[in-house]
Structure formats: C-alpha cells, structure tokens
Amino acid sequence: MKKIFYGIILLVASFILLPVFPTLPDSPPDSVIRVLILDDKDEVSITLKGRYRIYSLSPERIFLEGSYLNTNVTAGSEGIGVGNREIKASGIKIYMTQDSNIYVDGKRFRGNIDIIRKENKKLMVINYIALEDYLYGVLYHEVSHRWPIEVLKAQAIAARTFALYQARQNKMQLYDLRSDIYSQVYGGKAGEKWSTTKAVDATRGKVLIYKGDIFPSYYHATCAGLTEDASNLWNTDMLPLKGVPCDFCKGSPHYRWTREIPIKLLESKLKDKGYKVGDIISVNILSKNISGRVDKLEIKDVTGVSVILTGKDFRQIIGPNDARSTKFDVSIKRDNLVLNGLGWGHGVGMCQWGAYGMAxxxxxxxxxxxxYYPGAEISTIDKLKQ
Ligand SMILES: [Zn+2]
Known part of the structure; x- marks a missing residue:
C-alpha cells in the first residue's frame, strides 16, 4: 500500500516537474509567424538559459535537452554541427519553456528557433514567434517610444495587419518575414519598450480590413506632402493605397534631404547591375507622377549611350538610405551627382511622421x-475569413 502511495506521489510530482514544451504545427496558424533573423552564415552561436529541447529535423527526433547550453552551430559537410557533435540532419529545432531565454549571436529572442542547413551549406535561422510577441519587437524599431500612445496604437495595428498579410502570402515558403528593412525591422526581445508594448496590448488582435479582408498596409517614415499610389510601385491597386495629401509631416527631420554621390560610384553601381554605361555626362528626370515622385529618368554617357530607369530602380541602385525617396531633383556638380529630395521611404500607406503630427x-x-488608408475599417483577427 505504501509503495502504491509513494508511486502515485512520484507520478504526480513528475507531471508537475516536467517542463512544458510548446509544440508548433508544421504549417503555423495565423497567430504564429516565422521571421528570418540570420541567413547565409557558416556559424551561429546559441545560448539557452533555462529548460530546452533540441530536435533534429528530417529525421525528426530529440537530439539534446537540458537546462543550460552555450555552443556554436555549424554547417557540417554532411549535416549540422552542434558543439563538437555532428548529426546527419537538415537542421535543428530548438524549443524553450515559457520562462527560458534564447540568445542567437548574442541577441535575445522570444519563441522557438529553427536553424536550417541550406543546399549551399550555409545556415539560415528562423524565429517562430507569436504574432503579438513579434509586434513587441517590431514597434520599437519602427517609431519612437516617446511618441503619443495614439500613434503607437495606429502603428501596432498597421504592423499587425502587414505581418499577417505577409504570413498568408508566404505560407508555402520557409519563412514569412525578414528581420530587416525589406519587411519590418524586428529587434528581438532587446527591442521592446514599455510604451510600445502597451500599444500592442491595447490593440491586441486588431487589424485593418478593406472589403472584408486584410490588405498590405504599407507604411513609411515621411511622405512630404502626398502619399504614393501603390500601383506606381507594385501590382497593388486599391482605394486604401491610392495616396492622400498629408500636411502633418512638416515637422519631420526627414522632410528635406540632400546627398552628393560621386559620379564614378554611380557608374560602378550601374555596371554591377549589368547596365553598359561609360563616363556619365548627364542625368535628367523625364517624368514625375502626380505625387511628385520620379517616374522615369535618363542617364547618358559620353558616347551617347543612354539608360532609362524608373525612379524606384534608380533608388535601389543608389541605395535606399542614400536616395531616401524617389521625390527628388537631380543635378551634376563637378564630379558629383547631387540629389535634393523630400521625404523618406516608398511613400505608400501611413506616413509615420504624419501620424505623429495627427496624434x-x-x-x-x-x-x-x-x-491614411481611406475606405479601410478596423476589425479583429478572429472575424477574418480564412
Ligand atoms: Zn506625410
């Protein structure tokens, strides 16, 4: 009898003490998104503080578990290396219990991590994270946490809608979003602040809809007068992204900008992209669209060869941080190309500094x-059609 009693006590205790590992389905539900945080790496350092479990991927089995690990993950010749062990697998999946912490290359993340060995024998790191947790990390990088709460809430709803839209679009891919400027900037757990976290919580589950469903709710830093029609840049033509006048961003530090770029640098950047231009003698804007952004421009070289580029392509070639927008005038001063521009970003959707001005x-x-999104309504994720 005593034995049975102790047996039951032991059984109950083991249930209480067993760490709970969240399990994620192969195809993540709407509430979980996959963010590419590192790519094409030979080696990644991981520090796991707290209960963890590492699975090998294809074949899937438990490979390692414990309560603390500090090691390097490498792409081996035939599999993946964890510390000085190599396993024949296409990658590893790291699960942490709720109160544990995971650091990848020194940066702290919420959720779980996949490290995949790609065909080019480089590593790709994907963070599986609850949508609301992801927003905590994104918001701090997108807007100042010192801004009024109403603009932070607007940003939270726009970012949630955009992330969800991307996740739907990329369901068949390995990840939904990248953690750089090509999608939304995501700073992991280090990028969270009290006020931005409050804005995410205050708008929990809220999204923008148009005609009953979510849409790509783009946003940008400063429009400088008029937001851009998305159809000028992408294959997206809808009322909420048609562009609106904006007087609210006049106080933005990004309202006006000037950049001088050595002509030789432009020549080499064009050559890198495969354009056959020699010594450039002129750069002329051929047309601007209704929002004042460059539609087409022509670059001529000394032999008479000319290249016609869209404003969008020209900005990409120069680099989006130097050509901060496509709203610019251009001239040549000695050996430099001079860009005098207005605003920062592609100009589509919500103007963040304008939203700040409105708040x-x-x-x-x-x-x-x-x-900023005329015709759009605010709804919640649970009301969306799947
Ligand atoms: Zn604006």
Whole structure:
C-alpha cells in the first residue's frame, strides 16, 4: 500500500516537474509567424538559459535537452554541427519553456528557433514567434517610444495587419518575414519598450480590413506632402493605397534631404547591375507622377549611350538610405551627382511622421488609420475569413 502511495506521489510530482514544451504545427496558424533573423552564415552561436529541447529535423527526433547550453552551430559537410557533435540532419529545432531565454549571436529572442542547413551549406535561422510577441519587437524599431500612445496604437495595428498579410502570402515558403528593412525591422526581445508594448496590448488582435479582408498596409517614415499610389510601385491597386495629401509631416527631420554621390560610384553601381554605361555626362528626370515622385529618368554617357530607369530602380541602385525617396531633383556638380529630395521611404500607406503630427493634434488612432488608408475599417483577427 505504501509503495502504491509513494508511486502515485512520484507520478504526480513528475507531471508537475516536467517542463512544458510548446509544440508548433508544421504549417503555423495565423497567430504564429516565422521571421528570418540570420541567413547565409557558416556559424551561429546559441545560448539557452533555462529548460530546452533540441530536435533534429528530417529525421525528426530529440537530439539534446537540458537546462543550460552555450555552443556554436555549424554547417557540417554532411549535416549540422552542434558543439563538437555532428548529426546527419537538415537542421535543428530548438524549443524553450515559457520562462527560458534564447540568445542567437548574442541577441535575445522570444519563441522557438529553427536553424536550417541550406543546399549551399550555409545556415539560415528562423524565429517562430507569436504574432503579438513579434509586434513587441517590431514597434520599437519602427517609431519612437516617446511618441503619443495614439500613434503607437495606429502603428501596432498597421504592423499587425502587414505581418499577417505577409504570413498568408508566404505560407508555402520557409519563412514569412525578414528581420530587416525589406519587411519590418524586428529587434528581438532587446527591442521592446514599455510604451510600445502597451500599444500592442491595447490593440491586441486588431487589424485593418478593406472589403472584408486584410490588405498590405504599407507604411513609411515621411511622405512630404502626398502619399504614393501603390500601383506606381507594385501590382497593388486599391482605394486604401491610392495616396492622400498629408500636411502633418512638416515637422519631420526627414522632410528635406540632400546627398552628393560621386559620379564614378554611380557608374560602378550601374555596371554591377549589368547596365553598359561609360563616363556619365548627364542625368535628367523625364517624368514625375502626380505625387511628385520620379517616374522615369535618363542617364547618358559620353558616347551617347543612354539608360532609362524608373525612379524606384534608380533608388535601389543608389541605395535606399542614400536616395531616401524617389521625390527628388537631380543635378551634376563637378564630379558629383547631387540629389535634393523630400521625404523618406516608398511613400505608400501611413506616413509615420504624419501620424505623429495627427496624434499631436489630438487625433485618435482610428482617425489616423482611416485618414491614411481611406475606405479601410478596423476589425479583429478572429472575424477574418480564412
Ligand atoms: Zn506625410
């Protein structure tokens, strides 16, 4: 009898003490998104503080578990190396219990991590994270945490909608979003602040919809007068992304900008992209669109060869941090190309500094979103059609 009693106690205790590992389905539900945080790496350092379990991927089995690990993961000749062990697998999946911490190359993340060995024998790291947790990390990088709460809430709803839209678009891919400027900037757990976290919580589950469903709710830093029609840049033609006048971003530090770029640098950048131009003698804007952004420009070289580029392609070639927008005038001064520009970003959707200006004029989150995305409504994720 005593034995049975102790047996039951032991059984109950082991259930209480067993760490709970969240399990994630192969195809993540709407509430989980996959963010590419590192790519094409030979080696990745991981530090796991707290209960962890590492599975090998294809074949899937438990490979390692414990309560602390500090090691390097490498792409081996035939598999993947964890510390000085190599396993024949296409990657590893690291699960952590709720209160544990995971660091990848020194940066702290929420959720779980996959490290995949690609065909080119380089590593790709994907963070599986709950959508709301992801937003905590994204918001701090997108707007100042010192801004009024109404603009932070508007940003949280726009970012949630955009992330969800990307996740739907990329369901068949290995990941939904990248953690750089090509999608949304995601700073992991280190990028969270009290006020931005509050804005995410205050708008939990809220998204923008148009005609009953979510849409790519783009946003950018500063439009400088008029937001851009998305159809000028991408294959997206809808009322909420058609562009609106914006007087609210006049106080933006990004309203005006000037850049001088050595002509020789432009020549080499064009050559890198496969354009056959020699010594450039002129750069002329051929047309601008209704929002004042460059539609087409022509670059001529000394032999008479000319290249016609869209404003969007020209900005990509120069680099989006140097050519901060496509709203610019251009001239040549000695050996330099001089760009005098307005605004920062592609100009589509919500103007963040404009939204800040509206919040300073006591406008509410809903008013800000309805202004920048005309025709859109605010709904919640659970009401969306799948
Ligand atoms: Zn603006």
């Amino acid at each position: 300073r004029q006591k406008k509410k989150c809903e008013e800000i979103l309805k202004y």
